Amino acid sequence: MGLPRPSETFDRVYSPPEPPSTAARRSAVVKIFTVVAVFAAVASVVMILLADGGEVGGPGDRATVVARSSARVAPPRPAPSSTRGRLLTALPAPCGTVSRPTVDRLVPRARGGQSANLTLATCTYSSAGAGSRWLRIETRRFDPADGTDPVAAARTFFAAQWTRAREDPMVRTVRLERQDGLGDEAYRWYKIDKGPPTVVGEVAIRIGNGVVTVGYSGEPPGPYAGPENERKYLAEAAGVAREVLDALK
Structure with a gap:
């Protein structure tokens, strides 16, 4: 038999858990x-x-x-065209938009005639004899009562007037062009009638749901299509148109 193994004592090493970081x-x-x-x-x-x-x-x-x-970051939606700007709710007196001094200067010894209803008013001043002249003011108002957009109706009518001026076979057009600075849109038209030898300066303006047309005619001396006559009649028609616009405000 071999020698018994001596008993040995081992010390167990204890390692505690590491603390969290x-x-x-x-x-x-x-x-x-x-x-x-x-x-x-x-x-x-x-x-x-x-x-x-x-x-x-x-x-x-x-x-x-x-x-x-x-x-509230989105811009407001644009208003319908029928509500943009001021609408004409009634027409003034047909011959109440132009001052008497203006009439006396443009049409000496003038005789006036007028007619009107709810949507159309016209006023015509005329003189007879040598150097006869006439001045005509027409004001139209398009009414929303029929269910249509009055501004769109006025815009359509104005476009039709422009087309008629370009195609009128009864006159010889000397100048026809758009004009800035009057209403929402405007044009001026200098023409010579093919009948009696007269010239006409015409200015048409659309403002909102209204259309104003002013015609000034006469028998000027000298060439009818001369630049002096053209400037004179177009300037006088534009001046009257401005008076009408002021009366509509």
Whole structure:
């Protein structure tokens, strides 16, 4: 038999678990505080709504007020064409838009004639004899009562006048062109009648749902299509048209 093995005593080494790192502890703390903050915010909103009775639009509905104010970023929608600008609701007296001194200067010893209804008014001043002249003012108003857009109707009528001026076989057109600075759109037309030897300066204007047409005619000395006559008759017609526009305001 062999010798018995001597008993040996071994000391067991104990290693405790390593503590968590500082970064991990900080992350856990941050998460806890975040959760607490969220719950606190939700509780505050609930308390505010309950205090105001839960009515949307109430004086304490702060969340709704903030949402509405932040949503006002889109530009307003344009108004329909029938509501843009001032509309003519009635026509003035047919011969009440031009001053008497203007009439006496343009048409000496003038005789006047007029007619009117709810949508059309005309006034004509004329003189007889040598150097006879006439001045005619026509004012149209397009009424929305028939269910149409009055501005669109006036625009269509004005376009038809422009087309007629370009194609009128009864006159010789010397100048026909658009004119800026009068109403919403305007044109001026200098023409010579093929009948009696007279010249006509005409200015037509659209303003909203109204169309104003002024014609000034006479028997000027010298060449009918001369530049001096053209400037004179177009300038006088434009001046009368401005007086009419002022009377419509």
